[in-house]
Structures are given as structure tokens and as C-alpha cells.
Amino acid sequence: MNVVRDWVPPLFLVALFLAAWQVAASTGFLAETLGLDPLLVPSPSEVAAVLWEDRQILAENALVTLIEVVAGFALALVVGVAAAVGFHLFEPLRRAAYPLAVASQTIPVIVIAPILVVWFGYGIGPKLAIIALICFFPIAVNTLDGLRSVDRDLIGMMRSLDANRRRILTSVELPSALPNLFSGAKIAVAVAVIGAVFGEWVGASEGLGYLILQDNAQLLTDRLFAAVFLLSVMAMLLFGAISLIERFTIRWR
Numbered sequence: 001m002n003v004v005r006d007w008v009p010p011l012f013l014v015a016l017f018l019a020a021w022q023v024a025a026s027t028g029f030l031a032e033t034l035g036l037d038p039l040l041v042p043s044p045s046e047v048a049a050v051l052w053e054d055r056q057i058l059a060e061n062a063l064v065t066l067i068e069v070v071a072g073f074a075l076a077l078v079v080g081v082a083a084a085v086g087f088h089l090f091e092p093l094r095r096a097a098y099p100l101a102v103a104s105q106t107i108p109v110i111v112i113a114p115i116l117v118v119w120f121g122y123g124i125g126p127k128l129a130i131i132a133l134i135c136f137f138p139i140a141v142n143t144l145d146g147l148r149s150v151d152r153d154l155i156g157m158m159r160s161l162d163a164n165r166r167r168i169l170t171s172v173e174l175p176s177a178l179p180n181l182f183s184g185a186k187i188a189v190a191v192a193v194i195g196a197v198f199g200e201w202v203g204a205s206e207g208l209g210y211l212i213l214q215d216n217a218q219l220l221t222d223r224l225f226a227a228v229f230l231l232s233v234m235a236m237l238l239f240g241a242i243s244l245i246e247r248f249t250i251r252w253r
Contacts, residue, residue, distance in 0.1 A: 018044045042222035047229065050222045057211070058223075062230050064207040068124060068196045069238065072131025073189050079132065080139030080188075081181065085169070087140075088147040098144075105137050109198050117203040127199035127207075134195040135188035139181070146180025147173050182246040189242050193235045 024030040025043035034041065042050075051058065083101070087094035109130055116126040150173050159168070200209025208227045215224040 047225045061211045068127045069192045072128045076132040076135030083140045084143035113202040122203040130199040131195035138187040139184040142180040142184030146177025150176045189238045
């Protein structure tokens with residue numbers, strides 16, 4: 001019953017949106033309103049058709065982007081958690097490095113991307129770096145907040161049992177910070193796809209971001225919309241995967 005209650009409203013809104021889009025596009029109303037050629041305003045049915053007709057090229061490029069997203073997110077997860085633990089354990093490090101981590105988020109990734117490509121070439125390296133830069137901040141900040149909000153009475157109890165700093169960290173602080181860590185991870189994995197697209201726009205020969213650029217140049221708007229749809233599905237599936245892992249990891253919550 002809860003599943004029906006949770007899924008029916010958003011599915012209804014999506015169906016309503018697609019129906020309105022289909023009518024507006026197929027009747028030419030949308031093209032006339034935007035002042036565009038009807039070929040540039042595909043309907044959902046046309047997007048669905050190209051999803052099937054060009055399924056091979058879309059699947060090949062989607063796999064490339066998915067590998068980049070997963071690898072970049074995994075890198076950000078490791079570095080973000082390590083940084084949060086370091087900030088938590090070493091106050092001088094937090095005072096020195098935390099403001100720099102915040103400042104790094106004020107620089108648009110689209111500006112950094114070309115520099116990384118110039119430094120590291122057109123391989124997967126720059127894409128991983130861009131994705132990791134986007135994902136790092138929400139993971140590190142949320143994990144640090146979780147570590148700093150642990151019940152002080154629990155820490156006092158562990159100290160009364162003669163537990164050392166490492167034991168307190170692994171037995172109390174990290175488990176207590178898991179809900180925050182997963183919150184940051186879900187935010188990060190949702191925006192990781194954006195980083196992959198930016199990286200592929202700057203320098204790539206494959207991937208959905210690269211395909212979008214090619215389709216845009218050739219005015220293949222139906223396949224462009226199909227690629228965007230696949231990116232959205234990819235982000236939602238990854239978000240769902242993190243949520244599922246969270247559910248089985250912290251059953252006590």
C-alpha cells in the first residue's frame with residue numbers, strides 16, 4: 001500500500017506531462033509557440049522510436065558514461081570520507097583545509113574541465129577528476145557533520161571503558177555518521193552524471209555527452225532527447241541503488 005501511495009502521484013504527473021507534450025508537439029502548437037521548425041521539436045513518441053531504432057549506439061555510449069560516473073563517484077567516496085575523518089580527527093587540518101574545500105565549490109566545473117583536459121589528455125582521467133570534484137563536497141561535508149554530531153555520552157562511555165581514539169572512531173563515530181554519509185552519497189551520485197557530461201563535452205570521442213554534442217550539431221533533436229532521457233534514468237537508478245544499500249546497511253535507522 002505504501003508503494004502505491006509513493007509511486008502513483010509522481011507517475012501520474014509524468015504521464016500527464018508526456019500526454020501534454022505529445023499533443024503540443026504532434027499538433028505543431030509547441031513548434032509554433034517556440035518559433036521553431038517542427039523537426040526540432042520531437043514528440044515523446046518520436047523520442048521513444050529513436051530509443052529503439054538507435055538502441056545500439058545509445059547503449060554503447062551510455063555504458064561509457066556509466067563507467068565514468070561509477071568510477072568517479074567511487075573515487076569521490078573514498079577521498080570524501082577520508083577527508084571528513086581527517087578534518088574530524090585533526091582540528092588544525094580542518095581549520096586550514098575546510099575553507100579551501102568550500103572555496104573549490106565556487107569555481108564552475110565547466111571552467112576547470114578544459115584545464116584538466118589540457119593537463120591529462122582526452123582519456124578517462126579528466127572525466128573521473130571532474131566527477132570526483134562535483135561529488136566530493138556533499139560526501140565530505142555530510143560525513144563530517146555526522147561525525148561531529150555523535151552523542152557525547154556515547155564517547156564518554158567508550159572512554160570510561162578505556163577505548164582508544166581509533167576504537168571510538170570505528171565503533172561509535174563512523175557508524176553514527178552513516179546516515180549523513182548516505183545522504184551526501186545520494187546527492188553526489190545524482191549530480192555525478194552532470195560531471196560526466198561536462199567532461200565529455202570538453203574532450204571525448206564517446207559517451208552520451210559526446211553524442212549529445214554530435215546530435216545537436218546535426219539537429220538530431222529526437223536522439224538528443226533520447227540521450228538526455230537515458231542520463232536521467234541513469235541518475236535515478238544510481239540514486240535508487242545507493243538508497244537500497246543504505247536500507248540494508250543501517251537497518252537500525
